[in-house]
Amino acid sequence: MKRLPIALTLIALATALPSTAADKFADYKAMAKQQASNYAAEKLNLPTPAPAGARAYFPTLKDGDTVSSPVTVVFGVSNIGIAPAGTQVDGTGHHHLLIDDPTIDYTVPMPATDNVKHFGKGQTETVLALKPGKHTLQLVFGDWKHQAFNPSIQSDKITITVK
Numbered sequence: 001m002k003r004l005p006i007a008l009t010l011i012a013l014a015t016a017l018p019s020t021a022a023d024k025f026a027d028y029k030a031m032a033k034q035q036a037s038n039y040a041a042e043k044l045n046l047p048t049p050a051p052a053g054a055r056a057y058f059p060t061l062k063d064g065d066t067v068s069s070p071v072t073v074v075f076g077v078s079n080i081g082i083a084p085a086g087t088q089v090d091g092t093g094h095h096h097l098l099i100d101d102p103t104i105d106y107t108v109p110m111p112a113t114d115n116v117k118h119f120g121k122g123q124t125e126t127v128l129a130l131k132p133g134k135h136t137l138q139l140v141f142g143d144w145k146h147q148a149f150n151p152s153i154q155s156d157k158i159t160i161t162v163k
Ligand SMILES: [Cu+2]
Pocket: 085, 094, 095, 096, 110, 118, 119, 120, 142, 145, 146, 147
């Protein structure tokens, strides 16, 4: 009985909304479809199609640069949005930075290792401590489930020298 006022409030709120029953049914149907589609994509590692013209790049570093450690690495992406990992929103993903050329399997989610860094909060730069010498860097943009897009949205692999 204690719950009755809450239930009544919810009913009052629901009836106050402008949507019709048919609208609500369509919303639930769309939500169920999206959930089923996400579930299948995750279970089957289905790659997300890359939006036309999407590309990833390093706005502040270029191949052959000499830098000192720690180095700020800025991530650039265009024609696609950024969203936190785990959030399935069409036309979005998050950055992954590959350090020193790890092998990536494009058909499964990228692992999180010292050489494959995820920026699942939607970060667009990081500060890296690197040992002196040559290092390669590459961006591979990933979808909500940490998998590369198809075709992959990735930067050129650049080699930098750390003093
Ligand atoms: Cu990731």
